[in-house]
Amino acid sequence: MAFINYASKEINCKIVYYGPGLGGKTTNLQFIYNKTSPEARGKMISLATETDRTLFFDFLPLDLGTIRGFTTRFHLYTVPGQVFYDASRKLILKGVDGVIFVADSQEERMEANIESIRNLEDNLEENGFDLKSIPYALQFNKRDLPNVLQVDEMYRVLNFKREPTFEGIATSGKGVFDTLKSVAKQILIELRKR
Numbered sequence: 001m002a003f004i005n006y007a008s009k010e011i012n013c014k015i016v017y018y019g020p021g022l023g024g025k026t027t028n029l030q031f032i033y034n035k036t037s038p039e040a041r042g043k044m045i046s047l048a049t050e051t052d053r054t055l056f057f058d059f060l061p062l063d064l065g066t067i068r069g070f071t072t073r074f075h076l077y078t079v080p081g082q083v084f085y086d087a088s089r090k091l092i093l094k095g096v097d098g099v100i101f102v103a104d105s106q107e108e109r110m111e112a113n114i115e116s117i118r119n120l121e122d123n124l125e126e127n128g129f130d131l132k133s134i135p136y137a138l139q140f141n142k143r144d145l146p147n148v149l150q151v152d153e154m155y156r157v158l159n160f161k162r163e164p165t166f167e168g169i170a171t172s173g174k175g176v177f178d179t180l181k182s183v184a185k186q187i188l189i190e191l192r193k194r
Helices: 025-035 083-093 107-126 151-158 176-193
Strands: 003-005 010-018 062-067 070-078 098-104 136-141 165-167
Touching: 010 025, 010 083, 010 176, 025 070, 025 098, 025 136, 025 176, 062 176, 070 176, 083 107, 098 107, 098 151, 098 176, 107 151, 136 151, 136 176, 165 176
Parallel strands: 010 070, 010 098, 098 136, 136 165
Antiparallel strands: 003 010, 062 070
16 A cells, blocks of 8 residues: 655555566566666665575665655565565565566466466455456566467466556566556556545
């Protein structure tokens, strides 16, 4: 849920990048961070675990317009990809305003995509959210690889509610900002309704 800071006249919104391990969530955030002017962004933070894997809790505020005189600030997070870290995934979804699901387009990763999207639905529910109503977009990442599934097949399997869907190549930035803007726009529409 958006946090309103009346003293600084800011509305803080949280967008979480969700998906299977090594699907491109962190690469999306790194691309956005590197292409955003230093004045418009905060620090990117990552936390390492005792197992030497890195859990990225990437934190990136972006200024994207105002609502009733309040500046909107978006904080971007990624969840750890491994289902092993499910408790962390649930915690990161707490207070979420929008979700971007980054699916790995490689044929051999489809089961991981399906498992992760089901996990997202369950974890949103545990946090009091419904995937059917939360601002949400789907990104088919890694479209530049040779062993990718057809977009229409991925859409048929992974589409949840006719959400906005984008083809992506996070390493080059293709589809990265389009996906982010789609969810940010949905969040702003929800905020204006309140």
